[in-house]
Amino acid sequence: MSIAPRTPRLIAAFALSLLAASGVPAHAQTGAAATESRHPLEIVPPQGAPLIARDSGLVARRSVLGGLPDGGGVMTLDFVAADAAGPGAGGSVADAIGRWYQSAAYWLASTYNSITDGLTPPTPETFTKGFKSKDPDDFWQLVGDAGYKLKEIATDVGVVPDVGFKFRYVRELSDGDVNWLERKLRRHEEKYRDPLSMAQRAIIYTLLSINSSDDYFVEELRVKLLPLPTARFSLVPWDSGLSWEHDTLMRAIQGQQRVLRKPMEEDSHY
Amino acid sequence: MTFRLICTAIVALLATPALATQALAEVPAAPSGRTAIRVVASPLEVRFTGALSEQLVKKYAMPPLQVESMLAAPAVKAFCAGYGVNTPDVVAIPRQMARREYNQCIENGVVDIVELRVGFDALVLVARKGDPVFNMTPRAMYFALAAEVPTGVEFTRNAVKRWRDLSPRLPDQEIHVLGSENGTAINAFFKEFFMEGGCRGLYQFKVFYNAADRVKSCTTVREDGVFTGIKAPIAVNFKPAMEKAPPGSIAVVPFTVYDANKNWLDLLPVDGVVPTEATIRSDDYLAVSPVRYYVKRKHMEPSLGGDGVVKGLYKFVEELMSEEAIGPNGYLDAMSLVVDDPPDRKRDRESAMRLYPFRR
Numbered sequence: 001m002s003i004a005p006r007t008p009r010l011i012a013a014f015a016l017s018l019l020a021a022s023g024v025p026a027h028a029q030t031g032a033a034a035t036e037s038r039h040p041l042e043i044v045p046p047q048g049a050p051l052i053a054r055d056s057g058l059v060a061r062r063s064v065l066g067g068l069p070d071g072g073g074v075m076t077l078d079f080v081a082a083d084a085a086g087p088g089a090g091g092s093v094a095d096a097i098g099r100w101y102q103s104a105a106y107w108l109a110s111t112y113n114s115i116t117d118g119l120t121p122p123t124p125e126t127f128t129k130g131f132k133s134k135d136p137d138d139f140w141q142l143v144g145d146a147g148y149k150l151k152e153i154a155t156d157v158g159v160v161p162d163v164g165f166k167f168r169y170v171r172e173l174s175d176g177d178v179n180w181l182e183r184k185l186r187r188h189e190e191k192y193r194d195p196l197s198m199a200q201r202a203i204i205y206t207l208l209s210i211n212s213s214d215d216y217f218v219e220e221l222r223v224k225l226l227p228l229p230t231a232r233f234s235l236v237p238w239d240s241g242l243s244w245e246h247d248t249l250m251r252a253i254q255g256q257q258r259v260l261r262k263p264m265e266e267d268s269h270y
Numbered sequence: 271m272t273f274r275l276i277c278t279a280i281v282a283l284l285a286t287p288a289l290a291t292q293a294l295a296e297v298p299a300a301p302s303g304r305t306a307i308r309v310v311a312s313p314l315e316v317r318f319t320g321a322l323s324e325q326l327v328k329k330y331a332m333p334p335l336q337v338e339s340m341l342a343a344p345a346v347k348a349f350c351a352g353y354g355v356n357t358p359d360v361v362a363i364p365r366q367m368a369r370r371e372y373n374q375c376i377e378n379g380v381v382d383i384v385e386l387r388v389g390f391d392a393l394v395l396v397a398r399k400g401d402p403v404f405n406m407t408p409r410a411m412y413f414a415l416a417a418e419v420p421t422g423v424e425f426t427r428n429a430v431k432r433w434r435d436l437s438p439r440l441p442d443q444e445i446h447v448l449g450s451e452n453g454t455a456i457n458a459f460f461k462e463f464f465m466e467g468g469c470r471g472l473y474q475f476k477v478f479y480n481a482a483d484r485v486k487s488c489t490t491v492r493e494d495g496v497f498t499g500i501k502a503p504i505a506v507n508f509k510p511a512m513e514k515a516p517p518g519s520i521a522v523v524p525f526t527v528y529d530a531n532k533n534w535l536d537l538l539p540v541d542g543v544v545p546t547e548a549t550i551r552s553d554d555y556l557a558v559s560p561v562r563y564y565v566k567r568k569h570m571e572p573s574l575g576g577d578g579v580v581k582g583l584y585k586f587v588e589e590l591m592s593e594e595a596i597g598p599n600g601y602l603d604a605m606s607l608v609v610d611d612p613p614d615r616k617r618d619r620e621s622a623m624r625l626y627p628f629r630r
Contacts, residue, residue, distance in 0.1 A: 174481040175368050176462040180470065183553065212369030212630075214377075 075210075075233045139200045142188070145181050146207045147171040148221055167221040169211075178208060203231045210235060304580045306333040308358045310345040312455040313502060314391060314524055315362035315561060321601050322590055329589070332582045342455050343371075349564060350375035359569045359580050364391055364455060364559040372630040382567035382575065385628035386587060387618040388596055390608040392525040393459050393557040394545045395538035401518050402441040405539045408556070410436050412468025414445045415497050417490040420474035428492050441518075448511055449522040451499030452491075460522050461489040463557040505530065525550065526606035550608045561607060563590060567625055574625065591619045 140150070148167035156162035173181070185201055203223065210233060211217045220234040311319045316339045323335035340348070342363040349361035350371060367375075367385075375383060395406055413436050418425040433440035450456035469475050469488040478484035491497050500511045505527050512521055520538060525545060528535055537544055540556050549555040570576030570583045589595060595602050596609050603609050610618065 171476065171479055172481040174466065174485045175370070176466045176485065177470070177481070178369065179365070179462070180467065186553065208369070212373065214370075214373055 075206075075235060076230055142181075142184070142200065142204050143167055143207075143221070145177075145184065146204050147173050147177075147211070148207070151220075162224065164222060164224040167223070169217060169219050173208075173211070178212070181208065199229060199231075206231070206233065214238065303578050304355055306336045307360060307580050307583060307586055308336045308338070309360040309362060310338045310340055310348050310358045311362035312342040312345055312364055313339055314364055314455065314526065315563075317505075317526075317605060318388070318561065318602050318607060319362055321605060322586075322595065325589055325595070325601065326582070326586065330582065330585050332585065335586075341453070341458070343458075346371045346564075347374070349566075350378055350380050352378045353380050353566055353568050353577075353579070355579055357566075359583055360563055360565050360586065362561070362563045364459065364561055366560055366562055367564060367628070367630065369630045372628075380566060380568075381627075382625075383628045384565045384567055384587065384622060384625050386563040386565065386590055386622050387610070387614075388561045388563060388590065388607065389602065389610055390550050391559050391561055391606075392545050392550045392555055392608070393456065393463060393522055393559065394525050394528050395520050395522055395540060396528050396531075396535040397518075397520045397538060398512065399534055399536050401520075401536070402443060403536050403538055404433075404441050405439070405542055406520075407541055408464045408467035410440060410468070411447075411464040412488070415447060415491050416465065416469070416488070417492045418487070420472060423474065425474070425487070431496075443518040444516065445496050446498070446516055446519040447496065447522065448498045448500055448508075448515055448519060450504050451501055454502050454504075456504060456522075456524060457499075459557070459559055461491075464522070465489040465491070467556070525608065529606040547608050551611060564628065567627070570625075587622050587625075591622045 143150075147169055149170040150165060151168045152166035154162075154164040154166070181204070185204060188197065188201060203221070207218050207221065216235040216237055218233045219236040222230075222232040222234075224230045224232070309319050316337055319335060319337050323337065326332045327334055338345075338348075338358070342365060345358075345361050345363055346367060349358050351357055367383075372383075375381070397403055410433070413419055413428075414430060414433065416428055419428045419430075430436060431444060432442060433445055434442040449460050466485060466488045469484075475484050475488065478487070498511065498515065500521075501507050504523060508521065508523055508527055509531060512519070515521075528537065539545075543549050543555050545555045545557075550558050565583060565587060566576075566579075567574065568576050569579035571581070572578050574584055576583075592600075593615075594600050596607070596615060597603065598609060600609065609615065
């Protein structure tokens with residue numbers, strides 16, 4: 001008997017019951033007034049208090065950890081609630097949260113179902129199959145288009161399983177790449193208006209926004225799905241020192257260049 | 271006429287306080303201010319700006335616009351250099367201002383920018399009537415025109431001569447493409463949409479970390495006669511160049527140029543989409559360039575939140591966003607600008623008239 005299709009519903013129900021038990025409405029949990037803006041998920045000043053960003057009905061709490069000016073920092077987006085019909089369309093917050101969880105759980109389950117058929121805990125291998133999707137609108141494709149590559153998958157087994165993905169910045173985008181990706185996101189927005197897609201676009205827009213600044217770039221992106229979807233952006237100054245890995249590589253290249261240059265210099269004596 | 275204007279202003283001043291405020295706003299700019307609006311525009315936008323200038327002179331007796339033609343990137347750079355009488359008031363470009371450029375503006379204190387969404391232009395592929403019409407893709411264009419193409423993990427000199435060599439779905443004819451010469455805004459667009467777009471996604475390019483190296487490798491066009499550059503202005507030099515070109519040649523031109531020569535040209539679909547006003551407007555067609563004007567609010571009259579650097583800048587906005595200019599039968603529409611849908615035009619007009627700040 002296949003029980004996998006029920007798993008997302010169970011997760012959604014459990015998460016909803018957790019929220020209901022807390023007795024705190026989603027808006028109260030976020031702690032500040034909503035701001036209306038087209039792309040509100042920009043860099044928050046380090047001294048900024050947690051804010052809610054509302055993008056077409058999506059409510060996210062953003063916060064910045066660490067002192068940004070010199071040494072970088074971490075910015076997080078906690079997706080708290082979403083209304084698929086957009087802002088001002090009515091509907092209770094509980095409905096919005098329910099839809100959000102269903103979507104998130106569906107996203108998770110679609111990956112599970114392709115590999116496992118039961119309560120087998122996910123393994124990194126099972127998830128990597130999900131990344132091979134050829135659908136250009138797939139979230140993983142969008143993250144790749146933004147210049148990031150999957151580096152790590154962390155899975156925890158429990159009543160609420162935890163799944164986290166770590167992406168590293170591997171490719172600088174040209175202006176043409178940014179224009180192309182923005183067009184792709186505009187078309188994505190026309191096609192997919194569900195909360196999950198909104199959250200995905202919010203993550204990509206945030207990457208683009210931060211990376212276009214002259215001061216910082218997102219070196220690492222961590223996306224966690226459960227218990228609450230979260231995107232964590234590790235901001236590093238553009239002019240920061242090289243990492244150990246890059247420094248080693250750089251020294252190796254310089255060493256090779258010296259080796260190659262030597263015979264040429266010796267030849268030039270003749 | 272000036273005397274009548276002064277009289278009107280005095281009467282207005284005496285009449286109501288509200289009108290008095292308005293009349294004060296019409297007081298000429300400070301002696302240090304300019305009287306003529308300075309616009310930096312990329313070549314195709316120069317035509318639109320010229321038409322707009324004529325209307326401003328005719329309707330409002332304003333001095334003609336001082337228009338400087340330059341490529342989009344230097345134009346934005348000049349616009350974003352700072353604010354004051356020595357800097358341009360307006361920039362007109364065939365694309366949206368990039369984030370980096372916007373950040374540069376902010377750094378230089380150019381903070382209150384108003385974006386005017388005027389309409390669209392597009393880069394289209396055309397062939398002479400009677401020549402084969404086939405579906406083109408950016409990938410095919412890249413493999414046809416790149417100086418070096420990836421073969422396995424290496425890059426080798428591109429020696430492809432016929433379209434059929436690239437794909438059995440393409441016609442069996444020699445590759446010959448005409449396009450705007452190197453260094454022009456149209457050429458930059460062609461490279462971005464067709465060359466860079468064609469190599470995007472190839473794994474040999476995904477390994478490049480540095481964007482500049484990747485773009486250079488993607489967009490360097492071969493110089494063995496397969497591509498012929500048309501000298502600027504393309505609107506003038508396109509027809510003679512196409513007449514000299516061998517049979518079966520295709521050309522990459524702005525939609526406005528096609529529109530002026532459509533009696534003897536056919537359009538080629540790109541990625542299966544034929545460029546029409548509808549597909550350009552809906553962004554279904556790939557190579558669409560939105561025509562944008564950016565205005566410095568700080569250069570407007572003090573009553574509009576500016577420092578009075580130049581007079582008549584709000585009139586400029588009003589005229590450019592009017593139905594007479596960008597409406598379906600407007601004078602810019604007559605110049606083959608693809609105008610937006612009525613609801614979008616209304617929204618863009620309202621946003622411009624209220625001087626909403628542009629943000630990226």
